[in-house]
Amino acid sequence: MANRTEQIGVNHIGEIAARNNWMFRPQPIDDIGIDAHMEFTEATGESKQLLALQIKSGASWFSEKKDDCIIFREINERQYNYWTMNSLPCIVVLYNPDDDMCIWQKLTTETIERTKNGKGKGFFVKVPQDQVFLNDVSNEQLLSFTNLPQHITNYNFLLSQKKFMQIIRAGGEIKLHALEWVNKSSGKGETELIVDDGEKVQKFIYPYWFPYTPYTKVFPRLFPWATFSADEEFFADEDETLWRELHCYYDEEDKEWLVAGDSFEEFQTKLNPMRSINHSGEVAEYMMVLGLNDLGKAFLNVDDFVSQNLPYAGTRPKEESDI
Numbered sequence: 001m002a003n004r005t006e007q008i009g010v011n012h013i014g015e016i017a018a019r020n021n022w023m024f025r026p027q028p029i030d031d032i033g034i035d036a037h038m039e040f041t042e043a044t045g046e047s048k049q050l051l052a053l054q055i056k057s058g059a060s061w062f063s064e065k066k067d068d069c070i071i072f073r074e075i076n077e078r079q080y081n082y083w084t085m086n087s088l089p090c091i092v093v094l095y096n097p098d099d100d101m102c103i104w105q106k107l108t109t110e111t112i113e114r115t116k117n118g119k120g121k122g123f124f125v126k127v128p129q130d131q132v133f134l135n136d137v138s139n140e141q142l143l144s145f146t147n148l149p150q151h152i153t154n155y156n157f158l159l160s161q162k163k164f165m166q167i168i169r170a171g172g173e174i175k176l177h178a179l180e181w182v183n184k185s186s187g188k189g190e191t192e193l194i195v196d197d198g199e200k201v202q203k204f205i206y207p208y209w210f211p212y213t214p215y216t217k218v219f220p221r222l223f224p225w226a227t228f229s230a231d232e233e234f235f236a237d238e239d240e241t242l243w244r245e246l247h248c249y250y251d252e253e254d255k256e257w258l259v260a261g262d263s264f265e266e267f268q269t270k271l272n273p274m275r276s277i278n279h280s281g282e283v284a285e286y287m288m289v290l291g292l293n294d295l296g297k298a299f300l301n302v303d304d305f306v307s308q309n310l311p312y313a314g315t316r317p318k319e320e321s322d323i
């Protein structure tokens with residue numbers, strides 16, 4: 001019965017994968033803890049992601065719950081080492097045939113916890129009950145899941161935006177336009193880059209939400225290589241209205257505005273460069289011009305260096321005792 005239940009789970013998860021354009025390959029030979037591989041390829045045939053799955057099927061795996069999570073146990077030291085040191089990203093998928101609940105979690109050193117407050121011999125994983133296998137959100141997460149070291153992941157993150165840095169360095173212009181739904185903790189909004197490389201203008205959309213984080217904190221994390229300055233033309237009317245309120249008064253006799261404080265140019269320089277226009281207290285609209293900060297400049301310098309064919313790149317220092 002257990003084998004039949006397990007097979008039901010493998011078949012069900014394979015069907016979900018197929019509906020979402022993932023190739024699903026069961027691994028029929030018993031091993032340390034991989035029941036299937038799942039691969040996503042581009043239309044060109046290029047592989048974009050390859051995952052290893054540990055699949056557990058049956059209502060019994062859902063018996064222990066805590067903090068809106070299912071507790072997945074029965075993990076030993078060998079499995080822990082195998083999953084966390086595997087060259088492929090590994091996940092566990094739990095399927096309950098009784099109610100069709102199918103949820104997942106990454107198998108990493110961060111998600112796999114040791115029992116008895118870190119002093120036990122066993123391990124467990126908290127699998128969020130709302131982390132549905134291959135819905136839109138989890139599909140996006142799994143496509144970006146990697147076992148690469150953090151410094152490589154961070155470098156690849158910067159590498160993915162190198163094109164924008166190079167356009168700015170070459171004299172092009174990049175603007176960040178965003179709409180933030182300020183009254184929603186979901187982080188809902190719209191974010192895009194308007195890129196002018198001198199020959200054409202293109203838009204690049206960022207189809208993500210940023211829950212519980214103000215966009216003024218999102219932007220420096222999303223573009224850590226950039227400086228941000230307000231698009232003065234975009235904010236001109238809004239800035240002028242505020243300037244008149246704070247630094248001018250209206251002469252009824254001469255029917256004109258008179259300056260009683262800073263000039264408009266001085267006033268603009270004192271405004272927050274990461275400001276927005278408030279639309280009815282519901283939406284904040286940003287329009288900023290991106291520049292290169294020290295990180296962006298340094299990254300391009302390093303990238304220029306590592307992209308060269310260096311004649312002595314294979315040399316390595318040796319301790320005197322090794323010679």
